[in-house]
Each structure stands twice: as C-alpha cells, then as structure tokens.
Amino acid sequence: MSAELSSSNILSGADNADIKKETILERLNKRNKERQNCLDVKLEQRNKENVQLEGADYFAFTFAERVRAIEEQLQRITEGADAAATKLSAPIANTNNPDLTCLFADITLQIQELQRYLTNSTMFLTDFKIKACQNALNELNGNCEELRLRLIPKKKFGFSGKKVAPKVIVNPRVVGLAADKVDMPEKTAKAISSSTAFEWTLANRENEYICLEGDALNGKDITISNLRDCFVELRGHAGSVQISHAIDCTFLCGPIARSLFAENCERITLALACQQLRLHSSNICRIYLHVTCRAIIEDCTNIEISEYNYKYDDMDADFQQAGLDKTQNNYKDIADFNWLSPDVPSPNWRLVKDAPAPAWNELRKQRQIKATSL
Structure with missing residues (x-):
C-alpha cells in the first residue's frame, strides 16, 4: 500500500x-x-x-x-x-x-x-x-x-475686360430692381495691395436670403463681404470662396474645387466641402466640414467642427466637377497656428461628434419669410 x-x-x-x-x-x-x-x-x-x-x-x-x-x-x-x-x-x-x-x-x-x-x-x-x-x-x-x-x-x-455680373437669387423685397442686379464692385478695407482694388461678388447685405447657382457660381471665384443676418446658399461647384466680415450669417456651400478663406466672422454657421479651409480672426462659429487636405485656423476662438451634412440635387456631379473625393474627409484634423503644442489639444476649437443635422430646409423657409416681411 x-x-x-x-x-x-x-x-x-x-x-x-x-x-x-x-x-x-x-x-x-x-x-x-x-x-x-x-x-x-x-x-x-x-x-x-x-x-x-x-x-x-x-x-x-x-x-x-x-x-x-x-x-x-x-x-x-x-x-x-x-x-x-x-x-x-x-x-x-x-x-x-x-x-x-x-x-x-x-x-x-x-x-x-x-x-x-x-x-x-x-x-x-x-x-x-x-x-x-x-x-x-x-x-x-x-x-x-x-x-x-x-x-x-x-x-x-x-470696358473690354468688364466682368459679367452673376445672376443672383435675392429676397422678394429687391425684385423691383433690375432683374439681374448684383452688388457693384467695391474696394475692401484691406486691399490686397496699395495699388489694387478687390471686386466683391456679394457685399453690404443685411437680412437677406441669397442663392448663387448655375453659371453664376460654377468654376467661379466667389467673394463675399460685409454681410449681417443673411442666409447664403452656393448651390454648385465654385472654384474658390472668400468671406470677410460676416455676422450672424448662415453659409451653405456645395463642393469647392480649391479653398475657402474666411476672416472676421462672428456667430456664423458654415457648411462646406473643399480642398482646404483657412479661417482667420473669427469667433463663435459652427462649421460642418468636408476637407480633403488640412483645415487651418488662426486667431480664432470658440470654433465647433462637425461633419459636412448639406445636401441638394446633383451634389454628386458637383463633387466630380470640383475634383473632390467624397470618401476622404479630414474634418477632424485641424491645425491651429496659435496653438503649436503637439501634446495638448487646442482650446480654440472642439470637435462636435454625432451632431444632429440642422433642418436646412426649415431654416431656409424661415429666413425667406423673415426677409420678405422686412
């Protein structure tokens, strides 16, 4: 045993x-x-x-x-x-x-x-x-x-080199003017140089609904200045867009072939698809973004970024015409030139994840009614 x-x-x-x-x-x-x-x-x-x-x-x-x-x-x-x-x-x-x-x-x-x-x-x-x-x-x-x-x-x-004024859809209170009336070219407060003048596509507007589309927009360089409480739609494929001095405005932009440059904007909502975004000297802005390269901000505060969500008929064709890749969106990659620390996130902007898409159609109708009543 x-x-x-x-x-x-x-x-x-x-x-x-x-x-x-x-x-x-x-x-x-x-x-x-x-x-x-x-x-x-x-x-x-x-x-x-x-x-x-x-x-x-x-x-x-x-x-x-x-x-x-x-x-x-x-x-x-x-x-x-x-x-x-x-x-x-x-x-x-x-x-x-x-x-x-x-x-x-x-x-x-x-x-x-x-x-x-x-x-x-x-x-x-x-x-x-x-x-x-x-x-x-x-x-x-x-x-x-x-x-x-x-x-x-x-x-x-x-007059041989005079540009043809683009057709602009404006609110009914200005229909009594010439049918294809647009803003006259003006010099900006900050000219590109002391010897050149800058011509604005849209300037000095307030409480208006404005829509550019078709030949007035496609492939063109669109410049916008001095807008307050306006609702602007760029329904097509612009070459580039520049916005200066906008307050309490909404901008809905289709695919932009090159870049959108915006400066001195306060309390604006901006939906855009482009190759590059440059935002300078702006505050309290909500941006719905599709960008194929890298977005850059400078001297900006309280910037909110979310994914692009503006839609209209024939948008896919405009993406192709603009040469933008719908599958490539670097909206999360924002370079802040005022915040160069690689380890600490910039306090000047934040990413808003899963933000609900605004009711653009409803907002458009409200603004059209408001513009008509003024």
Missing part, C-alpha cells in the same frame, strides 16, 4: 513538474511575442518617421527651388524693363506687350501650382513650416502683381 502511495506521489510530482514547465514555457512564449510585437511597432513607427522626414526634406528642397526659379524670372523681367527704360530714357508702360502678358500669365500659373503643392503636402508638414511657406507664397504673389501693374498698368477707362 505504501509502495502504491509512493508511486502515486512520484507520478503526481512528475505531472506537476510538467504543468509548471508548460506554464513557464507558455509565459516565455507570450513574453517573447509581446517583445517582438513591441519591436515591430517601434520599427514601423521609426520607418514612418523616416518617410515623413524624407518627405518634409524633399518638400523643403523642391519648394525652395521653385520659389527661387520664380524670383529669378521676376528679376529678369525687372532688369529687362529697366534696361529698356534706360535705353529709351522713359518709364516702361507698354500695355500692348504680348510677351510680358504671357510671361506674367505663366508666372501666375506657377504660383498657383506651388500653392497646390503646399496644400497637398500639409499632412506631413509642421504648422510652423506651413505658415512660413504660405507667407513666402503671399509675398511672391504680391511682388508679381506689383511688377505686373508697374509694367502693364490697367487702362484708366475701358
């Missing part, structure tokens, strides 16, 4: 030893897998960082080379004009020089292409780098326009 117990104890001890051995091996294998996974994650992160650094370095080199090439072209034009002026002993002001016109048109296209290159590269650039490059582009564009106006000044009088 004792021999059987002894044999049983030996077998039980062997089984326990095997179990302990298996447990130890399992723990070692698990620890080894965790270690290997950790190494794989670190390696992937390191490779990703290397790719980003290589991309940033390549961008910096390419961007600088293109800027330098454009500056050299402007310098050659300046030297050629000065030489011609010295030879003729008179200032150069040849408004009928097709060579200069073609040169400036080509340079403008190069600057626009460089702007697109910057926009498409914002995903891997730092906020400081984006701002520095944008400032360089603004200066380059200003120098080009200044030189163009000096060498090819605009005619004081003439």
Whole structure:
C-alpha cells in the first residue's frame, strides 16, 4: 500500500513538474511575442518617421527651388524693363506687350501650382513650416502683381475686360430692381495691395436670403463681404470662396474645387466641402466640414467642427466637377497656428461628434419669410 502511495506521489510530482514547465514555457512564449510585437511597432513607427522626414526634406528642397526659379524670372523681367527704360530714357508702360502678358500669365500659373503643392503636402508638414511657406507664397504673389501693374498698368477707362455680373437669387423685397442686379464692385478695407482694388461678388447685405447657382457660381471665384443676418446658399461647384466680415450669417456651400478663406466672422454657421479651409480672426462659429487636405485656423476662438451634412440635387456631379473625393474627409484634423503644442489639444476649437443635422430646409423657409416681411 505504501509502495502504491509512493508511486502515486512520484507520478503526481512528475505531472506537476510538467504543468509548471508548460506554464513557464507558455509565459516565455507570450513574453517573447509581446517583445517582438513591441519591436515591430517601434520599427514601423521609426520607418514612418523616416518617410515623413524624407518627405518634409524633399518638400523643403523642391519648394525652395521653385520659389527661387520664380524670383529669378521676376528679376529678369525687372532688369529687362529697366534696361529698356534706360535705353529709351522713359518709364516702361507698354500695355500692348504680348510677351510680358504671357510671361506674367505663366508666372501666375506657377504660383498657383506651388500653392497646390503646399496644400497637398500639409499632412506631413509642421504648422510652423506651413505658415512660413504660405507667407513666402503671399509675398511672391504680391511682388508679381506689383511688377505686373508697374509694367502693364490697367487702362484708366475701358470696358473690354468688364466682368459679367452673376445672376443672383435675392429676397422678394429687391425684385423691383433690375432683374439681374448684383452688388457693384467695391474696394475692401484691406486691399490686397496699395495699388489694387478687390471686386466683391456679394457685399453690404443685411437680412437677406441669397442663392448663387448655375453659371453664376460654377468654376467661379466667389467673394463675399460685409454681410449681417443673411442666409447664403452656393448651390454648385465654385472654384474658390472668400468671406470677410460676416455676422450672424448662415453659409451653405456645395463642393469647392480649391479653398475657402474666411476672416472676421462672428456667430456664423458654415457648411462646406473643399480642398482646404483657412479661417482667420473669427469667433463663435459652427462649421460642418468636408476637407480633403488640412483645415487651418488662426486667431480664432470658440470654433465647433462637425461633419459636412448639406445636401441638394446633383451634389454628386458637383463633387466630380470640383475634383473632390467624397470618401476622404479630414474634418477632424485641424491645425491651429496659435496653438503649436503637439501634446495638448487646442482650446480654440472642439470637435462636435454625432451632431444632429440642422433642418436646412426649415431654416431656409424661415429666413425667406423673415426677409420678405422686412
């Protein structure tokens, strides 16, 4: 009997030893897998960082080379004009020089292409780098326009280049005016430069419902200024949109091919789809956003961001015409130039998740009734 117990104890001890051995091996294998996974994650992160650094370095080199090439072209034009002026002993002001016109048109296209290159590269650039490059582009564009106006000044009088006024749907209280009446071109308080005037598509409106669509909008650069308590719809595919000085307004925008730039806005609601959003010096704004690159805010407070939810007939066709990808929306990726800390979220904007879509149709009807009663 004792021999059987002894044999049983030996077998039980062997089984326990095997179990302990298996447990130890399992723990070692698990620890080894965790270690290997950790190494794989670190390696992937390191490779990703290397790719980003290589991309940033390549961008910096390419961007600088293109800027330098454009500056050299402007310098050659300046030297050629000065030489011609010295030879003729008179200032150069040849408004009928097709060579200069073609040169400036080509340079403008190069600057626009460089702007697109910057926009498409914002995903891997730092906020400081984006701002520095944008400032360089603004200066380059200003120098080009200044030189163009000096060498090819605009005619004081003439109507051959007059823009056709877009058709605007306005509220009934202005129907008594000309059927296709729009705002007259005006100079803004902040002109692009001291020698240029800016023409606004819509300006100085209050308590109105306004809708641009069709040929009045598609592919055009739409500029809006000094609106208060207005409801504006851009139903189509604009080329770009600029909004300045808007208070208590609602803007519903279809797909915009390039960018929307807004400044000095207070208590506005904005629904838009675009390639890039730039919002400056604005406060208390709710934005329903679809953006394929990166949205940028500067000197802004109390900005709420939610997903784009404006809809109308033929919107899919307008997305295609604008060249925007409906499946790519980076509305959660907002760069705040006043908050460069990578670890702490900016206090100037917040993401509103699962926000209910406003009843745009009802809001439109209310605003139309209000505008009619005034």
